[in-house]
Each structure stands twice: as C-alpha cells, then as structure tokens.
Amino acid sequence: MCGFPTPTDxxxxxxxxxxxxxxxxxxxxxxxxxxxxxxxxxxxxxxRDRAREAGLRSVSPSTGAALRLLAATVDAKxxxxxxxxxxxxxxHLLRGMRPDGVLTTVDxxxxxxxxxRQAFRACGFASNRARFxxxxxxxxxxxxxxxxxxxxxxxxxxxxxxxxLAESLRLLxxxxxxxxxxxxxHGRTIDSGPQPTEVIRIRELLRTVRESQDLLPSLLPVGDxxxxxxxx
Numbered sequence: 001m002c003g004f005p006t007p008t009d010x011x012x013x014x015x016x017x018x019x020x021x022x023x024x025x026x027x028x029x030x031x032x033x034x035x036x037x038x039x040x041x042x043x044x045x046x047x048r049d050r051a052r053e054a055g056l057r058s059v060s061p062s063t064g065a066a067l068r069l070l071a072a073t074v075d076a077k078x079x080x081x082x083x084x085x086x087x088x089x090x091x092h093l094l095r096g097m098r099p100d101g102v103l104t105t106v107d108x109x110x111x112x113x114x115x116x117r118q119a120f121r122a123c124g125f126a127s128n129r130a131r132f133x134x135x136x137x138x139x140x141x142x143x144x145x146x147x148x149x150x151x152x153x154x155x156x157x158x159x160x161x162x163x164x165l166a167e168s169l170r171l172l173x174x175x176x177x178x179x180x181x182x183x184x185x186h187g188r189t190i191d192s193g194p195q196p197t198e199v200i201r202i203r204e205l206l207r208t209v210r211e212s213q214d215l216l217p218s219l220l221p222v223g224d225x226x227x228x229x230x231x232x
Contacts (some may be wrong), residue, residue, distance in 0.1 A: 034062040046157035047119040050086040064092035071096030076150040081105040081154035082137045087116030103130045110134040141167040155181040158198040161205045172231045184225030
C-alpha cells in the first residue's frame, strides 16, 4: 500500500526528471560476490578460455546468471542472440530456456561459432537446440520472423545497438525482453569527459529505451551493465 510520508519520515531528495544519478562509491567487493554467487562448470570455463585466446570479451558470471534468470522468467522457447562469441552467454541462455527451446545465434566469425557448438555439445544440448547463423547482424536480423522471439540478447557491435533495438522490437512478441550487454562501457557512459562514438551511441540507446512508450526498462548493475526492457 502506498502512502505519503509523515513529517518525521526521512525523505530522499527527488532526482530531476531525465537526469541520471551520479554513481558513487567503490563496489568491487559486491560485484565479485555476485560473480561468485552462481558457480560455473567446466564447459563454461572452457568456453571462457577459448574467448580469452581469441581476444574476445565474455559476459561476466553474474551477467550470465542474469541472462539465465531472464530466459526462465519469460519461459523462453525462442531466443535470438547477437554475438555468439565462443558460447559463454549462449550456455547461460540455453540453461534458462524451455527444454524444447531454440537459440538462434548470429556472429560474423564462423570459427568462433564452432567453439560454441563444442561447448553446447559438451553440456549435453542436442544439436537442434541451437541455430548458428554466420554473418553481420544487420544483414541477418531482417530475415528473422516478426514477433517470433521471447528474448533478444544484444552483445555485438556497440555502434549498431540502436539498429539492434529497432530490429528487436520487430522480432519480439508482446511481453518479450530485449537485453543489451556492456552499457556501462567500463564507467565511460557516465564520465563527463569527451568520449568515443561507441559511448555516445550507448548513451543514445539508454535515452531511447528509457523514453520509449513501447518498452518497460530496467538497468541491472551486473558485469559491465545490462540494459533490459519488456516490450509492452
């Protein structure tokens, strides 16, 4: 039940509408605890090792756990992933999806997708649980079915995130989730100094999602920032 505060209540000053709060405080201990909270198995460690060898970034363990939770929350049967990498995020998504769910994962590097295939197989996922499509995301996404997906996870080219959002809104069913990884940009998103184009584009994405009438957003402070939004 909602109520108005009494004069003796402590009231936090209201943030001006549209203005981001300044993030303060050192939180590495909390983040480390979140990363260690859900243990990862050998298949995930193997996929992470392949990513390191290839010079690729992988989602953090806490981000992976969040992806698994989100996939389970929407009872995902069809998930589209932009950025296969070596399969770290895909393993977490598959573990949260329905047993008959199919992950469609897109990446411009087929050799990376081969590592993901091996990781999925090592975890016991049947080959028909994942559909690997090599290619640039903006060339592949227009070929996917309208309103055919429960969740779209975006971890590709940060410069294309706004275009991914537009495609995701078309791909998602009502009530589906779109998720963007890396929106903190290692703290640069809130830095007041001059920033590269990638960070400027992420800021545009954050504003667009927050102001959209078609989305119900939340920003999760896991890993390097996970922007989530439900399609109304």
